[in-house]
Amino acid sequence: MKRHSVFAVVREALRQNRGWPKHWESPAPRASYDTVIVGAGGHGLATAYYLGRNHGITDVAVIDKGWLGGGNTGRNTTIIRSNYLQDASAAIYEKSRALYETLSQELNFNLMFSPRGVMMLAQTEHERRGYLRTERANALQGVETRFIDAAEVRRLAPIINIDGPRYPVLGALWQPRGGTARHDAVAWGYARACSDMGMHVIQNCAVTGIRSEAGRVTGIATERGEIACRRLGLVVAGHSGVLAGMAGFRLPVESVALQALVSEPVKPCLDVVIMANTVHGYISQSDKGEMVIGGGADGYNNYTQRGSFHHIEETVRALIETFPMLSRLRMLRQWGGIVDMTGDRSPILSKTPLEGCFVNCGWGTGGFKAIPGSGWAMAELMARGSSPLAEGFSLNRFREGRFIDESVAAGVAH
Amino acid sequence: MLILTCPHCGVAAEETEFAPGGQAHLQRHGPGSSDDAFEAYMFLRDNPRGVHFERWRHAYGCGKWFIAARCTVTLEVFATYPAQCLEPPPEAVAAIRARRPDWQPAGGDAASGKEPA
Ligand SMILES: Cc1cc2nc3c(=O)[nH]c(=O)nc-3n(C[C@H](O)[C@H](O)[C@H](O)COP(=O)(O)OP(=O)(O)OC[C@H]3O[C@@H](n4cnc5c(N)ncnc54)[C@H](O)[C@@H]3O)c2cc1C
Numbered sequence A: 001m002k003r004h005s006v007f008a009v010v011r012e013a014l015r016q017n018r019g020w021p022k023h024w025e026s027p028a029p030r031a032s033y034d035t036v037i038v039g040a041g042g043h044g045l046a047t048a049y050y051l052g053r054n055h056g057i058t059d060v061a062v063i064d065k066g067w068l069g070g071g072n073t074g075r076n077t078t079i080i081r082s083n084y085l086q087d088a089s090a091a092i093y094e095k096s097r098a099l100y101e102t103l104s105q106e107l108n109f110n111l112m113f114s115p116r117g118v119m120m121l122a123q124t125e126h127e128r129r130g131y132l133r134t135e136r137a138n139a140l141q142g143v144e145t146r147f148i149d150a151a152e153v154r155r156l157a158p159i160i161n162i163d164g165p166r167y168p169v170l171g172a173l174w175q176p177r178g179g180t181a182r183h184d185a186v187a188w189g190y191a192r193a194c195s196d197m198g199m200h201v202i203q204n205c206a207v208t209g210i211r212s213e214a215g216r217v218t219g220i221a222t223e224r225g226e227i228a229c230r231r232l233g234l235v236v237a238g239h240s241g242v243l244a245g246m247a248g249f250r251l252p253v254e255s256v257a258l259q260a261l262v263s264e265p266v267k268p269c270l271d272v273v274i275m276a277n278t279v280h281g282y283i284s285q286s287d288k289g290e291m292v293i294g295g296g297a298d299g300y301n302n303y304t305q306r307g308s309f310h311h312i313e314e315t316v317r318a319l320i321e322t323f324p325m326l327s328r329l330r331m332l333r334q335w336g337g338i339v340d341m342t343g344d345r346s347p348i349l350s351k352t353p354l355e356g357c358f359v360n361c362g363w364g365t366g367g368f369k370a371i372p373g374s375g376w377a378m379a380e381l382m383a384r385g386s387s388p389l390a391e392g393f394s395l396n397r398f399r400e401g402r403f404i405d406e407s408v409a410a411g412v413a414h
Numbered sequence B: 001m002l003i004l005t006c007p008h009c010g011v012a013a014e015e016t017e018f019a020p021g022g023q024a025h026l027q028r029h030g031p032g033s034s035d036d037a038f039e040a041y042m043f044l045r046d047n048p049r050g051v052h053f054e055r056w057r058h059a060y061g062c063g064k065w066f067i068a069a070r071c072t073v074t075l076e077v078f079a080t081y082p083a084q085c086l087e088p089p090p091e092a093v094a095a096i097r098a099r100r101p102d103w104q105p106a107g108g109d110a111a112s113g114k115e116p117a
C-alpha cells in the first residue's frame, strides 16, 4: 500500500493526480473464509479491521449489498461525543472517541476528525438538572464534560438566541473533545486498511440466506454464490431484522427512518456542534460552509430511506427559534437513513441463538461516533467469545431486565 | 408520507392526523407465562421489509385505535381495520394477496424474505 504523506500530495499535484493507487482491491468472493462480516458500513469494517489488528485474524470477508458506506455511515450528521449517562455506554463511547483522536494517523487516511466541542443545550429546568447529573456521572466515568452557563454558551456560539421566548437557554453540557469527522472517510480508511491486511471487501453482493447445521453457522448464500464460514458477524443496522430472520431468530429491534438536511454554504458562523434536545434539533457547520441539520426519527417502521416531510418542518421550525439567522437560509439537500432502534435505545453486541453467529446492531440514531469502539469490542467478542466493553450490551439484557436506558438520558436522536 | 383511512369514521388523512402505536396482533403474556413468551411479547418484534401490521390511533379525529396492513418498503397501505380484530380479517388478507401474491400470513418474518433453513 502506498502511504499518504505531504510528499505524496506534492508529487501528485505535479503530475495531475494520476499516480494515486487504488485504495482497496475488489476481488471475487472465495468459496470459504474463516470469518464473514455482513455489512460494510463503519461498524462492519471496523470489526474486520480490529479482528486483524488486535487478534491476528485476517482470513476475513466483509460483504455488502451496496457500496461502501452507502448505509447510515454515509448518511449521518457525524456528531462524535461520549457524554452518556450509564457506565456501560460511557465506556464504549469514550473508548470510541479516544480511538478517533489518533485514527487518521493509525489508518494513514485523513478522517478529518475535528474535536471542535459539542454542547447539549439545557432549555428547560428538567433538562438542566438532567445534564448536571450527567456531568457528575461523566466525572466518575473519566469522561471530560462540564456544565456551562448561558453566558459561556453565548460566548462559544454567538448565533444562539439565548433568551428565546419559549425555550430560553439555561446552560449546556459541554464536551470540549467531542466534534465531527468525515463519514465516508471512516468507511474508506478502514476498508483500505482491511484490504491491505489481505481481507476481502466485497461490494454489490447481497446476502440472501444463512446456512447452518445442528445449530451452528456454516456459511451464507449470496447473489454471487455460496460462501462457507466458521464465524459470522451480522452488522447491517436497519436490515438487522431481515438478516436475523434468515438466521432463524428475532431481535428487539425496529427500523425507522431518520432524516437530515444541509443548507446552502455560508461563511463560517458556528465552530461547535450544538444539540437542542428539547426542541428536537441539532446543528453544525461543515468545512464547506453548509449548516448540517438533523432532527427526530419517524415513529413507524419504514425501509424507504426518505422519511416524512413534516419531520423536517418540525426540526427546522424548532431550530429557527434558537438560531434565528437560519430562517433566511435555503436548504440544499435532504435524505434519510434506516436506523435500528432498540427498546432502551442502546446497541446490541452479542452472541445469538445460532452458534458462531454474532450480531452488532441497535446503534439507532447515534452509532457513527461509536464505530471504532464498537469494532474493537465486536472483534474481541468474535475472536475470544467475550469482551468487557460489549458485556452489558448482550441480547439477554432484555430478558433479564438489565436495560442500559439511554432513552431517558438522551431522549432524542443523537 | 402515509395516507391512512380510519375504519371507524371513514376519514382518509395524512399520517400527521394519526399516532403510530407499534406492531399489531401481539398476544399479551403476563404473570405466570414462561420467560420466553414474556420476552417475545415485551421486546421481540417483527421488523419485516415488506408487509407489516401496525397499530394506529386516529389522534386528531375520532380518537379510536385501528390496525393498518401496509408495506414498509413502498408505504402502500393495503387495508385498515378496527383494533378489536384478533387477526387480519379475510378482506385485508385478500387485499394484501392482490398486491403481494407471494406473501405468507405466518407473520412479518416470513414476508421479509426468510429462506427455508
Ligand atoms: C440522518 C442520520 C443522522 C445521524 N446522525 C448521527 C450523528 O450525528 N452521530 C452519530 O453518532 N450517529 C448518527 N447516526 C447514526 C449512524 O449513522 C449509524 O448508527 C451508523 O452509521 C451505523 O453504522 P453501521 O455500520 O452499523 O450501518 P450502515 O452504515 O447502515 O451499514 C450497514 C450495511 O449493511 C448492508 N446490508 C444490509 N442488508 C444487507 C444484506 N442482505 N447483504 C449485504 N449487506 C447488507 C447495507 O448495504 C449497509 O451498507 C445518524 C443516522 C442517520 C440516518
Ligand SMILES: [Zn+2]
Binding pocket: B006, B007, B008, B009, B010, B011, B058, B061, B062, B063, B064
Ligand atoms: Zn377516526
